[in-house]
Amino acid sequence: xxxxxxxxxxxxxxxxxxxxxxxxxxxxxxxxxxxxxxxxxxxxxxxxxxxxxxxxxxxxxxxxxxxxxxxxxxxxxxxxxxxxxxxxxxxxxxxxxxxxxxxxxxxxxxxxxxxxxxxxxxxxxxxxx
Numbered sequence: 001x002x003x004x005x006x007x008x009x010x011x012x013x014x015x016x017x018x019x020x021x022x023x024x025x026x027x028x029x030x031x032x033x034x035x036x037x038x039x040x041x042x043x044x045x046x047x048x049x050x051x052x053x054x055x056x057x058x059x060x061x062x063x064x065x066x067x068x069x070x071x072x073x074x075x076x077x078x079x080x081x082x083x084x085x086x087x088x089x090x091x092x093x094x095x096x097x098x099x100x101x102x103x104x105x106x107x108x109x110x111x112x113x114x115x116x117x118x119x120x121x122x123x124x125x126x127x128x129x
Contacts, residue, residue, distance in 0.1 A: 001028060001096055004035045004086055007043045008103040010118060014059040016123040020100070021070060023126050034072045037089070039082035041067070041074055085108070090115040100126065108121075 003024060013082040024034065047060035061062035079085035083106050090099050091113045098116045101107055107129055111116045 001031070001098070002033045002035055003028065004037070004090060004097065004099045006086055006099065006101040006103060007040050007041070007047070007082060009043065009100045010036070010040070011047070011056060012065045012102045012120055014062050014066075015055055018119070018120055018123055020120070021066075022128075024100075027126055034070065034079060035089075036045070036067060036072050036074050037082060037085050038074050038076045038100060039079070039085050045084055047095065051076045086110075087115075 005020070009020065011106065021034075024032070041064070044060045044064050044065070048057050051057045076129055077085035077089050083103070086099060086101075086106070087109055088111060090097050090117060094113070094115045098118050099106075099110055099118075101110075101119045102119050107117050107119060111129055117127060117129035120125045
């Protein structure tokens with residue numbers, strides 16, 4: 001099983017003090033591959049310096065430091081931008097993958113392609129779309 005995390009979910013988890021990695025382990029166990037595409041890492045690097053809100057800049061810095069301590073896979077995926085990369089990759093592997101995002105537009109696009117989507121609900125749980 002693979003789990004893809006997008007920028008939105010990572011930032012949201014920090015801003016709302018939600019331990020995303022612990023929750024993933026609770027729901028899926030430890031035999032999963034957590035994927036954070038290289039484009040998401042680049043978005044976070046950019047956000048940590050140019051985000052309008054200071055809380056987003058700080059959250060991006062924290063996410064990047066947390067990711068360094070986790071066992072994650074950061075592939076270079078094909079596509080013009082992070083959401084497109086996530087959609088294309090998830091569509092290819094849709095029976096063996098979940099995407100975790102709170103981005104409404106991305107969730108809708110993934111649902112239209114029958115990809116399993118999870119999101120952080122009530123700032124405390126992972127919910128299945």
